Amino acid sequence: MSSEISIGDEIKDGFKETFKWVQNNLKWLSELEAFYRERAKLEKEYSGKLAHLTSEYFGKKSAFTVMLSVGDTPTTTPGSLEAASLVAWNEILSQTEKMSQDHNQLAQEFEFQVGDQLVALSRKCELLASTINGSNNALVEKRDKAYSGLEKAKKLYDEKCTQMESARAKQTKSSSDRTQRKADDREHEMNIAKNQYLVKINQANRIKDKYYFQDVPEVLDLLQDLNESRTRSLKTIWATASSVEREMCKRIEARLSTADSVVAQNKPSLDSTMFVKHNLKDWKEPADFQYVPSSVWHDDEQFSVSSGAELQDLRVRLAKAQQTYDQMHGFATSELEDLSSLNKQRQGVRAQENANGEQALALLSKYARSLTSYTSHESSKLEALVEIESIQNNVPEEHDLSTDGIDLDKLGKKSGVFNRFKKSLTISSDKKSVAEDTGDMSSAISSESKGRQSHHGLSFLRGRSRAKTNDSSFSANTGGDANNSVEQTDSTKNAVLYDYQKQDDDEASVSVGDGFSVLTLDTGSGWTKIRNESTGETGLVPSTYIEVREKPRTNAPRAPPPRKSAASRTVQAIYGYEAEEEGELSIQTGDSINVLRDDDGSGWTFGEVRGVKGLFPTSYCK
Structure with missing residues (x-):
């Protein structure tokens, strides 16, 4: 190309x-x-x-x-x-x-x-x-499968909500233990269906992002390579x-x-x-999928874990997702090595204006076959990762999500040993997360190219980063063997492992020895947004070029809309707080704050005081 x-x-x-x-x-x-x-x-x-x-x-x-x-x-x-x-x-x-x-x-x-x-x-x-x-048809099929899965999960959730409402109606007419048990069972089934629906929303959104920002551009570049190779041969x-x-x-x-x-x-x-x-056109990214409550059961988008039944279902799903992630990670890692080698050869062809067209076409054939297999495994890996993230980040900390003791063989699934995952992932109340995700691709390639090829390099590095303040606890493995590359003088101070010269306006340059602070953690794109304290520059840098050691500040989540049936109440500030980011609310000791949305487990409450709305620390009030 x-x-x-x-x-x-x-x-x-x-x-x-x-x-x-x-x-x-x-x-x-x-x-x-x-x-x-x-x-x-x-x-x-x-x-x-x-x-x-x-x-x-x-x-x-x-x-x-x-x-x-x-x-x-x-x-x-x-x-x-x-x-x-x-x-x-x-x-x-x-x-x-x-x-x-x-x-x-x-x-x-x-x-x-x-x-x-x-x-x-x-x-x-x-x-x-x-x-x-x-290859394109396979990508479209994968995307549509995620969309279809979302529709089925929504349909199942609505059915369970209807069954729950029916059971509740019967309970009001009869107070027997049997009707009570049936009502409880229907509520558990409804909650499980809801959790599955929420996971499918996250998966569909992530697959949608991958399709439009990574898969489709890669296929288009293959078509461009084909046409340009045809011209070379001609x-x-x-x-x-x-x-x-x-x-x-x-x-x-x-x-x-x-x-x-x-x-x-x-x-x-x-x-x-x-x-x-002559073919440029206005294009808008399709909107993200959002949680849609049942018409008969008004609820918010929070995970439901009201009993051991929902928790056990989530633990089983987590174990299955871990196993799938491990398997797909192995496949994708092996295939990525082949893609990296072939891509290096593609770069060499692109650099030669008079490159041999026959050799270019043969190389593209190999690349297309490898890419089809890799993107399929990577999509499956991404779905598993999103499910792990969704469960980890949305189940309250007091619930034990440990997968120890879950035997997937007894559940009738294919046997699979995920020893590496058990060693690297301990899911408990502190919500530690794996140190590997879809950033593996950029990790493998960036060490070879020493920087992102912004528009014309490794096109499968592209892909939108969904870097939200509290979106994910997963981050790319930026540690590796960094101990052999840079002297660690302070175990809590971030370190630059390799020099990097920015190649896009949204990137930042760093050098070994520079100090930096993290603005947005890597959530799977292979890039971390930082502020270079030595130069004052802010922007994206490859996650594999730095080591993040600082404990990130728990940022305020984006302000959600009020609940449909939120009861009005007020709290009193016992400490003053000065807003540090857009969307936060400054409060003074003694303020009476109108609560618009209760704390969802993030440590922040959404409220209003003196006509201003925003998020404030829950622990600062009583």
Whole structure:
């Protein structure tokens, strides 16, 4: 792929139009093949029919100019402009028209050295396009499966809510122990269904983010690579045709030199640049999925753990998620090594303007196959990670989430040993979390590239970071063997392990020895937002380049809307508090504060005083 532009970065969710554009260009190869086959015949008949042929193909080129240059449905028409490949092709036709007196000995060379090569190139490109299309279908299927799972979980939750309401109605009519037990059972089932629904919401949101910010751009870049590799191979074929003509007909040397000069200017990225320019469109990310309470059971989005039944269900789900995470992590780690090696080779091809098109296509074929398998395992790993996060971060601390004693074999599931996970993850009331997540990818690659390739590097590093103040306790493993890389003079002071020079406006530069504070922890993107205390600069740095040792401040969560049936009450401030962030509320000793939303376990309460609303520390009031 070109280092000048990336379709995956520029056009979001544009697989359909991009794939159609690439198909148009692949079909165009058959037109070129037909041209050279016909020309080989016409060479025997000399100038008259050769002139007629070039005139015919001028018309064909004109008919397909818009589709080949900017696709079938451009947002901006190109006017009289043509893609660089078409300009080169136009020049070849013009020079061919002047070669009407060339003798017919070119016929055999055109048949074997041009026509057959175009057929082979077309077949290879079409096979790779089919592979990429299959990869995209798999990604869409994975996304839609997450959406479908969310819909089923919502439907189940609504059904359980209805059953609960029915059981409660029967209880009001009969106070027997049996009706009471049935009502309790229905409530447990409803709570379990609700918890599953909340997990599915988080999973669908995370899969949605991964699809639009990582998977789709990667597939689009593969299509771009395919089209640009096709152009490279086409340049080689055109050069071969020119060489044959020079050897067989010295009289047309000047004309072919002119054609070559135009073909040489046909950089693989020029067609992509024109396509992007005429297909830019406004695009908004689809909204996140939100919790929707049942119409018959009004409740908020908090996890329900009102009895041992819900807690046991969560512990079983946690154990299963741990096992899945461990398995998928092993698969993805192995596949990531292959992708890293192949991606390094891709970088080398991109850096060579005259790289061999055949080798580029072969490399892309290997990369596409590896990517399909890797993204599937990574998505499964992400779902498991989100489920672990969701349960860890939403179950009150007084509940024991330890998975010790849960035998998944007895539950009828496939046997799987997650010893590594048990060693690295102890889930208890203090909610410690794994030191590995979807940032593994950036961890493996950043040590090789020493920095993020912002727009044109490893495109699978992209992906939106859902870095919210209290979104997750999971963070990328930034420790590693850092003890061997930097002297730890203070076990509580953050350390820079490697120098990093920023490559984007939202990044920050750091050097070994700089002090920094953490603004937003890494939540799976492979990047941490910091403030460089040595330079005053704020921004993102690779998580593997730093070691975070400080205990982060418990930030106030984003202010939630009032509950539907929240009862009005007030509390009195026993200590003063000065707001430190937007969304917080300053209070003074003795203030009477109207509570709009009770503490949800975060240590913060949402209230109003003197007409101002915000979050304040719960422990500062009584």
